[in-house]
Amino acid sequence: MSAPKKGDLSSSEKELFEVITAGNVQEASRLLGCKDVRVNCLDEYGMTPLMHAAYKGKADMCKLLLQHGADVNCNEHEHGYTALMFAGLSGKTDITWMMLDAGAETDVVNSVGRTAAQMAAFVGQHDCVTVINNFFSRARLDYYTKAQGLEKEPKLPPKLAGPLHKVIMSTNLNPVKMVMLVKENPLLAEVEALDKCRRVMELICEKCIKQQDMNEVLAMKMHYISCLLGKCASFLKDREDKLDGLIKSLLKGRDCDGFPVYQEKFIRECIRKFPYCDATLLQQLVRSIAPVEIGNDPTALSVLTQAITGQVGFMDAEFCTSCGEKGAEKRCSICKMVIYCGQACQKMHWFTHKKVCKKLQEQRETHEAESAKLRTQQSKEESDAVQEATDSIQELSVETNSEAAPSETSNPAPIAAADN
Ligand SMILES: [Zn+2]
Ligand SMILES: [Zn+2]
Structure with a gap:
């Protein structure tokens, strides 16, 4: 079989790209068994089936293609994107991991000099950045x-x-x-x-x-x-x-x-x-x-x-105070100021937390009382402001009335003048 050329696809290969987009793993598996299907064939943009599957976020499809010998480091894409870059862009950490585990190079750059980690960061896929930066293969x-x-x-x-x-x-x-x-x-x-x-x-x-x-x-x-x-x-x-x-x-x-x-x-x-x-x-x-x-x-x-x-x-409230694990949601029932991933971590921390727990509780209560006071003050100020606004609207309407009906207001004026 000759080296794949961009856009030079057999009808079965064209079908393979369609099947990947649709996510039909069974059909893809059948096509990959055909003689006229090359697993590393290239579409007109230089994308391989693996790049498509990674970009579409289809993990099972990626797995199948890798099993069939897909080249994870193919670099024929028109802008120099690799399968790892597409995985990072998709935001799927499992696929990013799969590419790395299959030997994807992390330091390859695209046509504007960005690595896969930089591209993922650029589109806000930070979990994928984490996976790439920390990857160290068992091999x-x-x-x-x-x-x-x-x-x-x-x-x-x-x-x-x-x-x-x-x-x-x-x-x-x-x-x-x-x-x-x-x-x-x-x-x-x-x-x-x-x-x-x-x-x-x-x-x-x-x-x-x-x-x-x-x-x-x-x-x-x-x-x-x-x-x-x-x-x-x-x-x-x-x-x-x-x-x-x-x-x-x-x-x-x-x-x-x-x-x-x-x-x-x-x-x-x-x-x-x-x-x-x-x-x-x-x-x-x-x-x-x-x-x-x-x-x-x-x-x-x-x-x-x-x-x-x-x-x-990193210091968001959702990290365990003891071990730093993500997704902690058990708060200390007394101070409610620290959070743990589980009882084991809370127990482990108590010997030292107990010394400040009461203080934290007081701080929280003072803070809550203050913000409650502030809220009442604010709402009072707001109602005062509303009152003032109403008053001035009334004044305004009085003035408007006076303008609208000069005869009514012109009456008292002469009296006042007369009083003087
Ligand atoms: Zn913990
Ligand atoms: Zn506490």
Whole structure:
């Protein structure tokens, strides 16, 4: 079969494009079995069937095409769009993920120099941006599970690849959540294992910086994870309460307002210790964080999260106060000022929250009373204003009347004049 030319389609291939638009997976599967159908054929704009399926947001269709050998990095589109770019534009995170998992290059640019992540950001598909920026394939990690060159054993024991990959793929960078991920896996929650994982993280970090298409975002994430794993190891070594002790330290709020100072300092220190001082991302982060007094916004976590995942407005009320998971909706019943993803997180936080809960409750009540007072004041002012307006309208109508009926008002005037 010859290399596909733009718009040079057999009748079955034309049918395939139609079937993709209609979303008929069964029919597409039948057509892909035909001799005169090439999975990477090109329509007149240089779009492959996979690009169409990705753009239309049809996940099952994408899966089918990939199974039939669709080229995820085909770059024949007239404006240089790739399947990953179309996936990002569609706003479907599952399809974006599928393209990445199939080996889509993230650094390819279109005809105006934009990457897939930049294009997705441009049209407001921020969840897809997050997926692209944080993607690190299992295959890239598995490389370290095989002994290289003269090594007697691999840098990463194969059994650790799964749990470590889970930590790497987390888009929630809250250190409490990450320690919880370590803690839940007994293979990982062990000093020697953590040291090995840490070394691999630093190697990947270095690779991200030194490779031709430098990826500072991923490098920073790897470095951050490495710091966290190091912290886990040191608590496992030195503390009787082990990782629970670390979680407690990270959650502990200061007395005056409950702000978690240890956590803030830990994240700031991680960023500062990033080994590649020339990195633009490092300089940006330091510029954003350095002038902020501890306890004020933005927190180091929110700045780091925004830089790495592209998430904006991280401190919205819908994130769990303890672990930072999205979609939290259980409020503290006393102060109603903090929100959790579940009872476990609320229990975990209570040892420190109880010191400020009452104060927060009072603050909320004062605030509510004040705004209620303000509301009554406002409505009084409003009714006063309405009264004034009514009065002036009446005056106006009196004047209008006086103009309309000069004879009536002209009567009292002479009397007044006479009185004088
Ligand atoms: Zn939580
Ligand atoms: Zn409370």
